[in-house]
Amino acid sequence: MSDPPTLPSRRKVFIAVVVALLTATALLFGVILPAEYGVDPLGTGELLGLLALGQARPIVSEEGEYRVDQVELPLYPGEWVEYFYRLEEGGSMLFTWAATGPVSYNFHAAPDGAPAGYAESFDGQESEQGHGTYTAPFSGIHGWYWENVGAGETTITLTTAGFYTSAEEGRARANGYKDLTDIRGNLIPSLP
């Protein structure tokens, strides 16, 4: 291929750069900043109805009954307990728990209508505390399994607030904590 015919004139290049810069600036301030950052220096965001796009929605209203619960769950060494909630899809729950000794935990959920033995585990490790929010990915039961992995007695204090319809405890004395199953008959994996 031969070289491009001729170089564009200097003036043409200047105009191109200025036009590019002005176009970009106009689009940036007129459209993108209102839509993406909720910043509206020219008032065009309001005019075009773009402003709503850039503003986060700090409030999400939820269906269902609001509940607050606090429980204390004492555990002997090697003993386990489950505590679970009924949440509809999209329902959320704010939680905080702390144990007085080392525990291993597993947060898992079983969707409605799932075959016995099916549960999805979302989080699990050894820790003495956990805090956060949980939003149910599906309707079903959702909750913790805790096991006392320390040498002494420990007590877990769990506080939750959210849009769940029931809170229930399930536990059994550990028999050497082998082949533990949860309330649905799921085998609970032994954690490292």
Add this chain to the structure above:
Amino acid sequence: MVSPVRPILVCLLVAGLAVLSAGATLHAHPMEGTNAGFVQSVDGPALGPFLYLGAKHMVTGYDHLLFLVGVIFFLYRLKDIVLYVSLFTLGHSLTLLFGVLGDWSVNAYVIDAIIGLSVVYKGFENIDGFERVFNVKPNTKVAVLVFGLFHGLGLATKLQEFMVSENGLVANILSFNAGVEIGQFLALAVVLALLGVWRTRPSFLTHSFVTNTVLMVGGFLLAGIQVVGFVLFS
């Protein structure tokens, strides 16, 4: 005869794409939602997912794509395309690897603004701006390598935001990097196919000046978004 309507239509179309891509970059670019949640929870090598994320990042990363379009715009021979794309790959792979491994803390807004300016640079070079305005002919090979280094830093900051675990870090970076190359290859194939068709028509040379001006618009936009983001959020 080229009707006067056509260039205007082309401009509008490309400008529209530039706006959409600039907007999409804000969100499509950092890993978000379930992908981010996954990456944060990774502890150990996860080659498949990082390969996918790397490819996805490139295919949806309009700043990298616009730059590449600028780079290959006037490259007609396969040999040249391979050479320039290899230089770009070398550049971004180096800073991606060392940036994450060395835990360099670079401001993502600043890097992304420079990446936006790299698109402006390429458009300006393609309209022979350097010869015309500054009377210099920049070394295009060095330029693509140097901007490749900045693009790699951008990739590194994205990965750093989410990579929590040191476990399997090197394997995960390398598979992310391999994914980036796969995504780049796929995107280039599409761009080259389109350019190839367009180049056979006389409209290519007629509109190449306008197209590269629009490329500069896209670059200025990308840079502007990041500069404002830096001012507002850093």
